[in-house]
Amino acid sequence: MSQKVNLGRQGFSTQAYKNAIDTSFTQLIPPPPPVEVIYTVEDFFNLYNTLFYEIPAEGDINSHRFLINRSTEYVGFTEEKEEDIQVLLDEITQLREELLATQKELTEAQNSGSLVLQAQADSSLDLQTGTQITNQSTSI
Numbered sequence: 635m636s637q638k639v640n641l642g643r644q645g646f647s648t649q650a651y652k653n654a655i656d657t658s659f660t661q662l663i664p665p666p667p668p669v670e671v672i673y674t675v676e677d678f679f680n681l682y683n684t685l686f687y688e689i690p691a692e693g694d695i696n697s698h699r700f701l702i703n704r705s706t707e708y709v710g711f712t713e714e715k716e717e718d719i720q721v722l723l724d725e726i727t728q729l730r731e732e733l734l735a736t737q738k739e740l741t742e743a744q745n746s747g748s749l750v751l752q753a754q755a756d757s758s759l760d761l762q763t764g765t766q767i768t769n770q771s772t773s774i
Contacts, residue, residue: 646654690697 689701692699694700
């Protein structure tokens with residue numbers, strides 16, 4: 635029982651061999667060092683403006699609130715300064731209320747003074763010679 639087996643050989647031409655089989659030694663060469671990307675401030679703000687509406691407003695990290703908090707820490711703006719501003723705003727409010735009250739008193743005094751003068755003129759009172767009528771007003 636003999637069988638005939640045909641053994642054939644398939645070969646590549648030199649050019650086909652170089653295209654089909656990688657003959658470089660890539661496993662033995664160390665990988666190149668990673669390229670360090672350097673970002674500029676201008677790059678940051680361009681990207682920030684591009685992503686502005688995609689950044690969440692609130693959050694502990696990666697949010698507008700996080701940027702605000704971190705920046706205020708860096709520039710030294712603290713809540714104490716905000717409290718100082720509030721104290722000054724309260725003082726301004728108080729002074730405005732005092733000014734308004736004083737203006738009302740002045741207006742009332744001027745109105746009552748003119749009424750007295752009008753009443754005196756209507757009653758035909760004789761003023762003695764040398765009597766001086768003065769209008770005292772307070773300046774603020």
